[in-house]
Amino acid sequence: MAAMWTVKVVGLGVVALSLSLELLWWLHRRLRPGKPLNEVLFFPSEIACVEHIFTPSSPSSCLCSLPHGLETSFSRLLRHILSASTSLDLCIFAFSNMDLSRAVLALLSRGITIQVLSDKDYSAITGSQIGVLRKAGICVRCDKGSVHMHHKFAVVDDRLLITGSLNWTLNAVQSNMENILVTEEPDLVRPFIKEFNRLWALNDPARYRHSNGQKLEPLR
């Protein structure tokens, strides 16, 4: 009789142990946050057609002479930008790359909230896409200071940071040695969101007045 009870006790102990292990494993998997995305892209990127990224529904429609179907640093960058579902905050020194401009305009047509901060000198040079974005209705602010706004970062959906040495120009993408770091790590993303908001407020045209005392019209 006593032996039977011992077997039962041991059996129940084993059941309790296995159940609690299973419960803890489930809790561990539920509570542990998934590892955030961390990716590094180096440039110059291979030159390849990126049409399929803009029109994924008809990937074989392009007849241009560039290689097709290649996944390059540049196509990865475009994909990350186009992954936006709510917002894009872009803080960029030089912006003349037509494909990147097309990506930003594609987001605009999908109703994404876009804010662009740029350097006042470089936004005025020939080939700059800043005027194109502004004309399309995107809210653009240019740094008013005498120094350079030298950042090259974007924050997608307040979640994904894209930053590095790469200006958004054709030379940077196709010729220079450059890097882009893409991360969802909150400790890295949060400071950039905060700095973007600070610079955005700092360059609010409503804070500036013409020399004749009139308020400047808010720029688009």
Next chain:
Amino acid sequence: MAAMWTVKVVGLGVVALSLSLELLWWLHRRLRPGKPLNEVLFFPSEIACVEHIFTPSSPSSCLCSLPHGLETSFSRLLRHILSASTSLDLCIFAFSNMDLSRAVLALLSRGITIQVLSDKDYSAITGSQIGVLRKAGICVRCDKGSVHMHHKFAVVDDRLLITGSLNWTLNAVQSNMENILVTEEPDLVRPFIKEFNRLWALNDPARYRHSNGQKLEPLR
């Protein structure tokens, strides 16, 4: 009698449960890697004396007119560079900042292995510190291509990545709007180490020959 056994069974179950919980918690703490350093620095940095960073043993010895004892973005950057205990791999487009040059030379005097990759055009401009480092005995290689080596990153001890928009110039530190990202995240550090090694090998002077067919002397 049966009631007593039930109490014992329940008691043993509770003991088994608590022991397994404790064991799992211990395993969780042992196996979970410590969170890697992630830090973001924004510039322009406040202008302050950095003498105490170079001579921490006599922090109050400096009599210059700059504010003392301030922890700024620039002092943080210097501290991260000076934290090197074995190696510094630097890949920098423009390097003219005297304090940053002093930090690299301080590492050299401590026997740290230093490799510097720079852009051939910018390393030759007035005020560049690349020649100073080379004369001091640091192994420097300059990009031979016709394009720009536009990176601005450093890897400390194959462990810590320092990267961003900031060139190592006085203007970048004290005037421009810039960012520096400091991280120990292996998924971000590893690709930069690999890219540095690739560029280092690519720009090995032994691979180049003078137009007269003689091998170039390795540059220091």
